[in-house]
Amino acid sequence: MYSVTHKRKIGIQVGCAAVERKEIGVQCSHSIGSYGRRNNETGFLTYDELLRNHLWTKDYTIEWLKKEKLLATNRICDICCSEMKLRECSDRSDGYVWECRRQIGRKRHRTEKSIREGSWFEQSNLSIEEVIKFTYWWSQGLEQWQIKQQLGLGSHTAVDWDMFCRELCEVTLFENREKLGGPGKVVQIDESKIGKRKYHRGHVVEGQWVFGGIEEESRKCFIVCVEDRTEGTLLKHVQEWIEPGTTIVSDCWKAYVNLDKYGYIHKTVNHSVEFVSPEGYDTNKQEGHWRQMKVNLPTHGRKKEHYSSYLAEFIWRYVNRGKDLFIVFLKDVARVYKLE
Numbered sequence: 001m002y003s004v005t006h007k008r009k010i011g012i013q014v015g016c017a018a019v020e021r022k023e024i025g026v027q028c029s030h031s032i033g034s035y036g037r038r039n040n041e042t043g044f045l046t047y048d049e050l051l052r053n054h055l056w057t058k059d060y061t062i063e064w065l066k067k068e069k070l071l072a073t074n075r076i077c078d079i080c081c082s083e084m085k086l087r088e089c090s091d092r093s094d095g096y097v098w099e100c101r102r103q104i105g106r107k108r109h110r111t112e113k114s115i116r117e118g119s120w121f122e123q124s125n126l127s128i129e130e131v132i133k134f135t136y137w138w139s140q141g142l143e144q145w146q147i148k149q150q151l152g153l154g155s156h157t158a159v160d161w162d163m164f165c166r167e168l169c170e171v172t173l174f175e176n177r178e179k180l181g182g183p184g185k186v187v188q189i190d191e192s193k194i195g196k197r198k199y200h201r202g203h204v205v206e207g208q209w210v211f212g213g214i215e216e217e218s219r220k221c222f223i224v225c226v227e228d229r230t231e232g233t234l235l236k237h238v239q240e241w242i243e244p245g246t247t248i249v250s251d252c253w254k255a256y257v258n259l260d261k262y263g264y265i266h267k268t269v270n271h272s273v274e275f276v277s278p279e280g281y282d283t284n285k286q287e288g289h290w291r292q293m294k295v296n297l298p299t300h301g302r303k304k305e306h307y308s309s310y311l312a313e314f315i316w317r318y319v320n321r322g323k324d325l326f327i328v329f330l331k332d333v334a335r336v337y338k339l340e
């Protein structure tokens with residue numbers, strides 16, 4: 001289980017990144033009419049509604065975040081083990097602090113805990129409202145520089161929070177991971193290289209091999225960064241991600257020749273001569289997924305060690321397509337940062 005201690009420094013293999021602006025554009029275009037009607041029709045929380053309904057005052061914000069399990073609803077005092085009280089205070093930007101001033105015997109103690117302790121908001125210079133706004137724009141697919149501009153943030157802050165959001169996707173996908181396929185199901189697999197782009201005058205940036213699979217007839221998928229494309233490496237991931245008995249469709253890459261021996265039904269498409277095999281199998285869905293992924297990876301400034309989180313973001317947006325991503329994101333935050 002991932003708990004608070006893992007936050008913001010997790011390294012898992014599932015991962016990636018993308019901004020599906022087009023999709024969001026489509027969703028937004030459905031909405032018409034007044035605020036109220038719009039909200040009722042689509043169920044999507046608009047930025048206006050966020051400001052008016054949830055960020056109107058600090059009290060509103062904190063009550064809402066408690067309800068959504070993004071802030072703790074109670075805290076236990078480390079000294080006397082009884083429940084602490086939430087006290088209004090003016091010397092913290094949060095406006096509230098947990099406090100205990102009980103007397104044990106003759107001695108009165110006084111302890112305080114930040115309302116952010118153990119939460120998504122912990123250890124940040126941003127106000128809680130700013131974090132929420134960042135999270136909102138991030139989930140809507142705005143790019144880092146745009147959010148930075150919208151909220152007037154420093155560069156480092158924007159970079160950090162962009163990464164925290166991607167890492168949250170990474171943890172969420174890891175916790176919810178499920179094998180693909182099974183008897184009667186078809187999974188397409190393929191390898192691809194990302195990051196191999198020519199910048200100035202033919203300077204080639206070192207690429208990263210990724211290996212992925214996607215289930216036909218569903219949104220179940222995986223993408224992992226791999227060091228190479230050898231049989232040993234790819235087979236390990238096939239077994240980790242795909243149920244035995246699955247029909248696996250791949251190209252004719254030699255690493256796949258023994259899949260039949262490991263309990264899979266293996267079909268190939270020979271891409272040098274065909275897009276669809278004579279039996280009707282193809283890997284078009286996985287290839288489309290690669291195209292989407294590449295379009296959505298940031299073109300500069302990405303570091304190799306961050307690929308997995310970019311991949312995670314890409315998959316997170318893919319599997320949640322059509323949903324209100326802000327609401328999904330908050331639910332994922334609440335699940336990862338368990339406060340009780």
Ligand SMILES: [Zn+2]
Pocket residue numbers: 077078079080081082100101102109111
């Ligand atoms: Zn106490």
